[in-house]
Amino acid sequence: MHSADRLARLFLLPLFLFVAAFFVLPLVRLVGVAGAGPNGLAEYVAILTNPRHLATLVATLLLSAAVTAATLAAGTVVALFLARNRFPGRALLVSLLTLPLAFPGVVVGFMVILLAGRQGLLSSLSMSLGLGRWVFAYSMAGLFAGYVYFSLPRVLVTLMAAAEKLDPALEEAARSLGAGRLEVLRDVTLPGIAPALMASGAIAFATAMGAFGTAFTLATRIDVLAMTIYTEFTLNANFATAAALSLALGAITWAVLALARNFAGSGVAAAG
Amino acid sequence: MRSGLPPHRLTFAFQLLVTLLACAFLMVPAGASILAGFTVSYFRGPSSGLTLNWIGEVLNLYSGTIALSIAIALGTLGVTLLLGVPAAWALARRPSRLSRLVEEVVTLPVAIPGLALALALILAYGGFRDFRMSPLFILTGHVLYTLPFMLRAVMAVLAAVDVRTLEEGAASLGASPLQRFFHVVVPNARGGILAGALMVVTLSIGEFNLTWMLHTPLTKTLPVGLADSYASMRLEIASAYTLVFFVMIVPLLVALQVFGRATSGGTK
Amino acid sequence: MTAASGAAITVSGCGKTFADGTRALTPLDLKVRAGETLVLLGPSGCGKTTLLRLIAGLETPDAGGRILFDGVDVTALPIEKRNVGMVFQSYALFPNMSVVDNVAYGLRVRGVGPAERRAQAAGVLEMMRIGQLSERRIDQLSGGQRQRVALARALAVRPRAILLDEPLTALDAALREHLRGEIDALLRRLAITAVYVTHDQAEALALGDRIVVMRNGAIAQVGTPREVYFQPADDFVADFVGITNRLDGAVKGGRFATEAGIVPVAGPDRPVARLLFRPEAARLCPPPEAGLVFEVRQVEFQGARQRVILAGTGGVRIVAEAPADMLLAPGAAVGLILDPARIALV
Amino acid sequence: MTAASGAAITVSGCGKTFADGTRALTPLDLKVRAGETLVLLGPSGCGKTTLLRLIAGLETPDAGGRILFDGVDVTALPIEKRNVGMVFQSYALFPNMSVVDNVAYGLRVRGVGPAERRAQAAGVLEMMRIGQLSERRIDQLSGGQRQRVALARALAVRPRAILLDEPLTALDAALREHLRGEIDALLRRLAITAVYVTHDQAEALALGDRIVVMRNGAIAQVGTPREVYFQPADDFVADFVGITNRLDGAVKGGRFATEAGIVPVAGPDRPVARLLFRPEAARLCPPPEAGLVFEVRQVEFQGARQRVILAGTGGVRIVAEAPADMLLAPGAAVGLILDPARIALV
Amino acid sequence: ADAICYNCPPEWADWGGMLKAIKADLGIDVPQDNKNSGQSLTQIIAEKASPVADVAYLGVTFGIKAKDAGVTQPYEPKGFADIPAGLKDPDGNWFTIHSGTLGLFVNKDALGKTPVPACWADLLKSEYKGLVGYLDPTSAFVGYVGAVAVNGALGGTLDDFRPGIEYFRKLQANQPIVPKQTSYARVVSGEIPILFDYDFNAYRARYSDMGNFVFVIPCEGTVVVPYVMSMVKGAPHPEAAKKVLDYVLSDKGQGMWAKAYLRPARNIELPKDVASRFLPASDYARAKPVDYAKMEAAQKAFSEAYLNAVK
Numbered sequence A: 001m002h003s004a005d006r007l008a009r010l011f012l013l014p015l016f017l018f019v020a021a022f023f024v025l026p027l028v029r030l031v032g033v034a035g036a037g038p039n040g041l042a043e044y045v046a047i048l049t050n051p052r053h054l055a056t057l058v059a060t061l062l063l064s065a066a067v068t069a070a071t072l073a074a075g076t077v078v079a080l081f082l083a084r085n086r087f088p089g090r091a092l093l094v095s096l097l098t099l100p101l102a103f104p105g106v107v108v109g110f111m112v113i114l115l116a117g118r119q120g121l122l123s124s125l126s127m128s129l130g131l132g133r134w135v136f137a138y139s140m141a142g143l144f145a146g147y148v149y150f151s152l153p154r155v156l157v158t159l160m161a162a163a164e165k166l167d168p169a170l171e172e173a174a175r176s177l178g179a180g181r182l183e184v185l186r187d188v189t190l191p192g193i194a195p196a197l198m199a200s201g202a203i204a205f206a207t208a209m210g211a212f213g214t215a216f217t218l219a220t221r222i223d224v225l226a227m228t229i230y231t232e233f234t235l236n237a238n239f240a241t242a243a244a245l246s247l248a249l250g251a252i253t254w255a256v257l258a259l260a261r262n263f264a265g266s267g268v269a270a271a272g
Numbered sequence B: 001m002r003s004g005l006p007p008h009r010l011t012f013a014f015q016l017l018v019t020l021l022a023c024a025f026l027m028v029p030a031g032a033s034i035l036a037g038f039t040v041s042y043f044r045g046p047s048s049g050l051t052l053n054w055i056g057e058v059l060n061l062y063s064g065t066i067a068l069s070i071a072i073a074l075g076t077l078g079v080t081l082l083l084g085v086p087a088a089w090a091l092a093r094r095p096s097r098l099s100r101l102v103e104e105v106v107t108l109p110v111a112i113p114g115l116a117l118a119l120a121l122i123l124a125y126g127g128f129r130d131f132r133m134s135p136l137f138i139l140t141g142h143v144l145y146t147l148p149f150m151l152r153a154v155m156a157v158l159a160a161v162d163v164r165t166l167e168e169g170a171a172s173l174g175a176s177p178l179q180r181f182f183h184v185v186v187p188n189a190r191g192g193i194l195a196g197a198l199m200v201v202t203l204s205i206g207e208f209n210l211t212w213m214l215h216t217p218l219t220k221t222l223p224v225g226l227a228d229s230y231a232s233m234r235l236e237i238a239s240a241y242t243l244v245f246f247v248m249i250v251p252l253l254v255a256l257q258v259f260g261r262a263t264s265g266g267t268k
Numbered sequence C, D: 001m002t003a004a005s006g007a008a009i010t011v012s013g014c015g016k017t018f019a020d021g022t023r024a025l026t027p028l029d030l031k032v033r034a035g036e037t038l039v040l041l042g043p044s045g046c047g048k049t050t051l052l053r054l055i056a057g058l059e060t061p062d063a064g065g066r067i068l069f070d071g072v073d074v075t076a077l078p079i080e081k082r083n084v085g086m087v088f089q090s091y092a093l094f095p096n097m098s099v100v101d102n103v104a105y106g107l108r109v110r111g112v113g114p115a116e117r118r119a120q121a122a123g124v125l126e127m128m129r130i131g132q133l134s135e136r137r138i139d140q141l142s143g144g145q146r147q148r149v150a151l152a153r154a155l156a157v158r159p160r161a162i163l164l165d166e167p168l169t170a171l172d173a174a175l176r177e178h179l180r181g182e183i184d185a186l187l188r189r190l191a192i193t194a195v196y197v198t199h200d201q202a203e204a205l206a207l208g209d210r211i212v213v214m215r216n217g218a219i220a221q222v223g224t225p226r227e228v229y230f231q232p233a234d235d236f237v238a239d240f241v242g243i244t245n246r247l248d249g250a251v252k253g254g255r256f257a258t259e260a261g262i263v264p265v266a267g268p269d270r271p272v273a274r275l276l277f278r279p280e281a282a283r284l285c286p287p288p289e290a291g292l293v294f295e296v297r298q299v300e301f302q303g304a305r306q307r308v309i310l311a312g313t314g315g316v317r318i319v320a321e322a323p324a325d326m327l328l329a330p331g332a333a334v335g336l337i338l339d340p341a342r343i344a345l346v
Numbered sequence E: 001a002d003a004i005c006y007n008c009p010p011e012w013a014d015w016g017g018m019l020k021a022i023k024a025d026l027g028i029d030v031p032q033d034n035k036n037s038g039q040s041l042t043q044i045i046a047e048k049a050s051p052v053a054d055v056a057y058l059g060v061t062f063g064i065k066a067k068d069a070g071v072t073q074p075y076e077p078k079g080f081a082d083i084p085a086g087l088k089d090p091d092g093n094w095f096t097i098h099s100g101t102l103g104l105f106v107n108k109d110a111l112g113k114t115p116v117p118a119c120w121a122d123l124l125k126s127e128y129k130g131l132v133g134y135l136d137p138t139s140a141f142v143g144y145v146g147a148v149a150v151n152g153a154l155g156g157t158l159d160d161f162r163p164g165i166e167y168f169r170k171l172q173a174n175q176p177i178v179p180k181q182t183s184y185a186r187v188v189s190g191e192i193p194i195l196f197d198y199d200f201n202a203y204r205a206r207y208s209d210m211g212n213f214v215f216v217i218p219c220e221g222t223v224v225v226p227y228v229m230s231m232v233k234g235a236p237h238p239e240a241a242k243k244v245l246d247y248v249l250s251d252k253g254q255g256m257w258a259k260a261y262l263r264p265a266r267n268i269e270l271p272k273d274v275a276s277r278f279l280p281a282s283d284y285a286r287a288k289p290v291d292y293a294k295m296e297a298a299q300k301a302f303s304e305a306y307l308n309a310v311k
């Protein structure tokens, strides 16, 4: 099918040009800018040598890891529950749970303020219960809540699909061999959805690493990398540092995704 | 034929509790925001009365951003369709090392934080004033960001329906490659194309990370306006604006879900 | 390892209506004798799997139904407490474990130590002659090998009964025939109680000590393979377990008269009668020698023999067999001689 | 509609090595006569599909290979220019078109107007006796109906040859047998050149004018069904087209002597000889009556007959057939009488 | 749009009303823009090769920076001469259009029973936990002004930021909210009960949004800061830009700023009703100008020190 090969090449050309012009070229430019700052190539290691940047990096990694863990834990419980049980209102519940799928980070930030801000629902609740005022929207905890809010629907969609696809015969087989509930969970169910856990975990992690809108909306002195890049960029127009940090952030995120894809097979990015 | 473990009361109760908590976590703030968009004073609560004034104010202040967001979303959709669908076919046709590489590069924008991407675009193209100032600049960023989703969605169906064999069938009947593409590939990838399209529009309308850096005062999109309003407007106006956003995006999301369920072969 | 002869199973008044209202089984009674292989045979959707799952404990019967193992009521016992081995159509092997870990899994959850359980599992694998596959991953196995591993896994816990749901359907014809023989030999040797679901009559006839023919959630006939083949309870069973030819006519003076000719029969006169026979009960011969004459419609060379489709007047269609070397041309006339011992008049 | 008798196809020196280095075909020659049905038979992976796709134009042969249609070199022509009809194992019907649009598609790309092409398609559907399905969507069809539509679609463009790749494999046993007869009748009636790929020997024997038995990318034998069944070129062909029993011994004075007994044969003395026969060439009888005596190992009731596995000394294993009513118990001794016309000495 | 202004946010200094007036009087359409001073300058620098913006509204130090970065072009609008020296670049690269006094913008309702603070030091008391907000001193100009004010009030100088930084470090115990952008609405809504902000915002809240708001000039003292505008070098619409700049310095423009409770840059008469709404002059006596060029020069060092010390 030579003629089809020719057509295929023709079809790939526009995509190729677009990506080259608007992705590869700008990225190369970014690399150049980062290296052309006053510190030259040292800018690239600044993330490790500048204690403030290093601390931010560590904080970002820790936060992302915590978000990933929490989202996966909650997501697994919910996904298994929804995949296993049929009850009236289930479809609605699924819809509600996956609805925030495309809320942008800014909206999510706003949701966190409404939930845990000074006048948030939690605050009113705790006040009326006489427990003092619960406000955590403007701290790392707020960002944590925001990222969980952001990632939970995505993780749920992936995990639910995986749980649905899990051959029920596998669990039945384990039970026929005498395995109890927890044993089935440990030996069959969790290993069965492990690729989905990997994939959606990677997405949650990557989003938490790079998302900016939520942090921007909460806009408090939260030390995460995305915020630092933004500050570096807007403060004194420190392009070189911002570019170097961006590249570092991109590289770390990409590496995590690539690693997860290695473990989980393809389809990792699709979950995002 | 599915049953898995029959309900076990404690497990069931625990799972139900977590599910409801998750649902509350996601939905209560959204509900509060909707309510706030209608209340006269959020500080005093709903007892202060309900009003449509805030919505009116939002439409008055920000209708430009809404229109622009819709226009950019549709433009993004058009470009991703033109670039993505043929390319998805070409990539899915013969999985080779080259096609894997192209796929990797094209999906990279998902992995790289929007902030970095936007920075790169500004540094590379910020100097072209007419381009910089037109909505096309934002559109470019959105295409970059949404293209992988279109590609993936289309490639997924192409793999699922074994378009390869269908094409061979058409070829055996005398159809040329282009005829095969339009008669067989596109119609049978419809599901993926539609799913991809919904995804692209949804993501484009909500895109903030890139847009925040890419926009100019003339090209403010809805999420940029939202961020503005969160920072500098009354909570009620911000809420009303969020409400407007919901009204636009929720139907898309519902369509996406209904559609996803219909194409994924059905959840029993 | 040899499993002890299994339990006798009694199914008493078990019906099953699913939550969505589907009535998969009308209440039925069934006894599986200790050590026998009972085959559940029937068309798709007739309730075979449902009945098997009731016995396994994967479904609970509608109110009133009871399942007994060796006379003890186990209706309320979940599957993990029933100690039955199951083999699924999809095999349901754990993809995250090696072959030997799959087989040892039942022992693991019973608290058997690692060394001990691997030794036992290895024993079972040896018995199935797949000891060399122990360390393979499941996705490195062929269909037939998976089948054997699934069987080994189910047997490793020395279950009281083994339940098999179309264990061969996923395999291709040649392998299916081969494994069918292996499973038959194994079940006979272990003398374990086995319930075997299939929709393939050849499998049922070859494997079963007894066959339960099912239809629409009810039992159509229970009997040995010969009973269901030679004395089918009704037309449904007759057609389901093999090809049946039918000739309509009348009996008069010990002769069955039909449009194609005459067949000598025993029995009283009857104005309306139907003669039933299976292809192998008829022999082809030159037309003058036989009472029945047909036209050859189609001949299919099968190697060992030829299958011949014959046509009579009035749209009658007969399937017969002929030796491979017999010369038969479509359109030619041919005689048919029936074995009097293998015809039935209804 | 009746297609004109098709083209003669010549495959000359065609090998195929895939990009990943897999050598699917060693260079081979083959002639398909105009109008005949040629069956490519062989185990999985032997290269049947690859050969068919070479003929179709879906793959190009390695350098030096040539494909000729009626003597004209078409090697460089892509499939859409070759005018061949293809039927795929999965049917490859276009889910986005109705049945009649599927069948008319080949005419559409040839520029035939809508009314005209629908009329022609309807004609073909009528010929296949599925005219009433015209407006159905593909997913509303059963497997057998899809099979017929796929065939109709391939035939509608009046191809020079029709190429079928395991067209019945996706169907269940009963339907497969039925459609096999239908396809046979159709191909015979149209007298179109057909190349039919299968791994099922029963299908090959029933359908083929000639059979090409393939093995490891090469041709093992070409011949009529009777030739490959009764005069297999080698052990591989013998085993692949049917069960073959083997007895080792010596010929002396018109008698073949083996551990199990004696068989009268024609031919000169030989110190080392092997006797080959198929199950249907042997008849079971009480031991005293026969020259060969074996022990019954396993009996499989098949309804029409019984398959019996016999064991002799030294691990000899014989497959034989017996009438369904013969009493055979595992462990008993049994005699075997061979049909002298159907044994072979090698 | 006929001209682009960076950092003309509608909810700040009544830019909303000003932009409307410009449209009405000059027929020039200037879209509102919510960047802060830092962001605006960055954008202008990034777009140096082909600018998008025509004019920018900046905190004074950013005006000085913009000039140093070479992204401004000199323009002396009508009334330039009336601006006191020190509040403008002699060549017109930047010039003050109005100024404000930094203090505490307090939402009394949101404060509940907690008393209105009178001094910077009050805010360190634990009763103000969660009630205080200030803009990020490393990003927003207002934030930096706050830092300078506190530092000066507590005995620091532009050469010595230690008292100020020490203050912010201690303030962290009260978990302040630190937005990056103007947060007028959040005070109005009660989300931030006490914000380091300008007098004009507080008066506007009190008199235009009719709430229970007060402005406090802390007892230790504070600073007055000018806000400046610049014309961007290579502005795509120079003519429109000049008209806009003329307008904001015109009597009408300056009057509008005054009505929005800003001190006009030119010495015009304050309307009576407006004047009466300001705090008494005795309070304003505690608000001092500083050396803005020096303030600019110190900013970078301060940011570094702040980022390193306050966590």
Ligand SMILES: Nc1ncnc2c1ncn2[C@@H]1O[C@H](COP(=O)(O)OP(=O)(O)OP(=O)(O)O)[C@@H](O)[C@H]1O
Pocket: B001, B002, C018, C019, C020, C022, C023, C024, C042, C043, C044, C045, C046, C047, C048, C049, C050, C051, C199
């Ligand atoms: N969980 C279920 N919910 C509702 N209906 C069901 C369920 N499981 C089976 N059925 C229905 O019950 C009937 C009997 O199903 P069952 O699986 O027992 O048939 P089967 O004889 O095993 O068929 P097959 O040969 O196709 O496996 C069918 O109509 C089936 O659709």
Ligand SMILES: Nc1ncnc2c1ncn2[C@@H]1O[C@H](COP(=O)(O)OP(=O)(O)OP(=O)(O)O)[C@@H](O)[C@H]1O
Pocket: D018, D019, D020, D022, D023, D024, D042, D043, D044, D045, D046, D047, D048, D049, D050, D051, D199
């Ligand atoms: N595109 C390909 N690339 C690499 N190897 C291939 C390709 N297609 C087929 N092969 C290999 O070539 C050999 C012949 O394959 P082919 O499909 O012709 O076999 P087949 O006889 O049709 O088998 P089956 O009965 O399983 O369909 C096999 O080893 C197969 O794995």
Ligand SMILES: [Mg+2]
Pocket: C048, C049, C050, C165
């Ligand atoms: Mg079943």
Ligand SMILES: [Mg+2]
Pocket: D048, D049, D050, D165
């Ligand atoms: Mg093949």
